[in-house]
Amino acid sequence: MTQVEKSKIFNAKDLIAYFLxxxxxxxxxxxxxxxxxxxxxxxxxxxxxxxxxxxxxxGFILTKLFAFDARRSNQTRREMVKFFMVATFSLFVTKLGADGSYYIVTHYLGYDIYEAKLPFGKKEVNITEMVCYIFGQGCSFVSNYILHKTFTFKSTGFYNRLKVLIR
Known part of the structure; x- marks a missing residue:
């Protein structure tokens, strides 16, 4: 991937909007x-x-409206299908990242399970689980950003080929 291609994918405006x-x-x-x-x-x-x-x-509504400036693309159905495909992949990334990191942290690294009460709350929160869940979400963030930027909200011809296959 050339420097020009990288700068198109990782431009600051899209990255900040997508992060929010x-x-x-x-x-x-x-x-x-x-x-x-x-x-x-x-x-x-x-x-x-x-x-x-x-x-x-x-996620779909916010991403379409704010992250990749696709609110006037007139291709919402196409973007929904592609978004769902990316989201399905991302779900596996999130689950694998969360469960995998939890297993590694508790079984291989030997860390204990830490719990704490939230300020002004009654519920105890398992900090170990939450950190591992956030780690899984972080893994998903990276794959989602790249796939949504290069696939979901970009006309690639994939949706048209998919429609032909389904019919």
Whole structure:
């Protein structure tokens, strides 16, 4: 990849906008994960997929409107299909990053599970799980940014070929 191609992918404006949008999505995921754990009495690992799906809807809207300046592209359906494909891949990256790092931290590195109460809250938060979840989200951030920039919100001809295959 040449320097010109790299600068097109990693330009500061898009990267900052995407970071803010993805950060909002990450907060939505963390909050919904906590609520899902409480409501359905499931583990943090089991809450990753449903909380990711909650963040997915908000992620598409925010990414389309703010991150890659695609609000007037008139290709929303095409972008939704591509976004969902990237998001499906990203879900596996998030889950693998979170579960894998948790396993490595607790089994191979031998770190204990740390819990702390949130200020003004009653719930204890497992800090080890949260840090590992954020690590998984960070891995997902990198792959998402590159794929959305070069695939989802760019006309690649993929969607047209996919429509022909489906029909």
């Amino acid at each position: 949008v993805a950060g909002t999505g990450a907060v939505i995921q963390l909050v919904s994960s906590s609520l899902i754990q409480d409501w359905f009495d499931i583990s943090w690992s089991d809450s990753i997929v449903p909380s990711y799906l909650v963040g997915l809807v908000w």
